[in-house]
Amino acid sequence: QQQVKQSPQSLIVQKGGIPIINCAYENTAFDYFPWYQQFPGKGPALLIAIRPDVSEKKEGRFTISFNKSAKQFSLHIMDSQPGDSATYFCAADYGSARQLTFGSGTQLTVLP
Amino acid sequence: ETGVTQSPTHLIKTRGQQVTLRCSSQSGHNTVSWYQQALGQGPQFIFQYYREEENGRGNFPPRFSGLQFPNYSSELNVNALELDDSALYLCASSLRGVEGYTFGSGTRLTVV
Numbered sequence: 378q379q380q381v382k383q384s385p386q387s388l389i390v391q392k393g394g395i396p397i398i399n400c401a402y403e404n405t406a407f408d409y410f411p412w413y414q415q416f417p418g419k420g421p422a423l424l425i426a427i428r429p430d431v432s433e434k435k436e437g438r439f440t441i442s443f444n445k446s447a448k449q450f451s452l453h454i455m456d457s458q459p460g461d462s463a464t465y466f467c468a469a470d471y472g473s474a475r476q477l478t479f480g481s482g483t484q485l486t487v488l489p
Numbered sequence: 490e491t492g493v494t495q496s497p498t499h500l501i502k503t504r505g506q507q508v509t510l511r512c513s514s515q516s517g518h519n520t521v522s523w524y525q526q527a528l529g530q531g532p533q534f535i536f537q538y539y540r541e542e543e544n545g546r547g548n549f550p551p552r553f554s555g556l557q558f559p560n561y562s563s564e565l566n567v568n569a570l571e572l573d574d575s576a577l578y579l580c581a582s583s584l585r586g587v588e589g590y591t592f593g594s595g596t597r598l599t600v601v
Contacts, residue, residue, distance in 0.1 A: 383531075409588050413592075419595075420581075420592030420593050420594045421579070422592065426588065466531050466532070475520075475537075475583060475586075475590070476522065476534045476545050477524075477534060477590065479531030479533070480531050481531050482531050
């Protein structure tokens, strides 16, 4: 019930490509869905987040698509750059305590 | 505005020993959460502290314990270390009830 399943495990794209990372969840109580970017040796950094009352959110080159009925959400990175090479985690939480449940991560490599 | 600071950055301990990890929360944040990130995995929630009390706990045994101080800084203590405790330990601070965490860069614990 608390799991967030993330795919793919790894992804390689050419510069300018549009990598897409997908996540699925079971717990319908989740009401906040952030994406985090993590570079080696660093902690996760919040990239973009969405609530289930909207189907899409864009911030710069990053877009979250959210499908509440399917309990799925995805991250799209437009015009990807080598500097975007990192591990990306989806997550979900709910309630006032805000205890994040993370996906297993996607290692993205953007080739120059 | 300072971010989340964790110390030490790296630590090597022997199985059976005890360890204390420290975290200074971001200015203005009153809630601290600790996560364990095994190599190649997503972070897993250990517990959260608010107003110096534990406010939620993940699936971790009692030998994982914590403290929060009046200045909102926090400690994570792990007793009777096991080899599987080797991981990156992340501290994240937030403002109670408000979405969004700020993560520190973590403490890399190696148990030998």
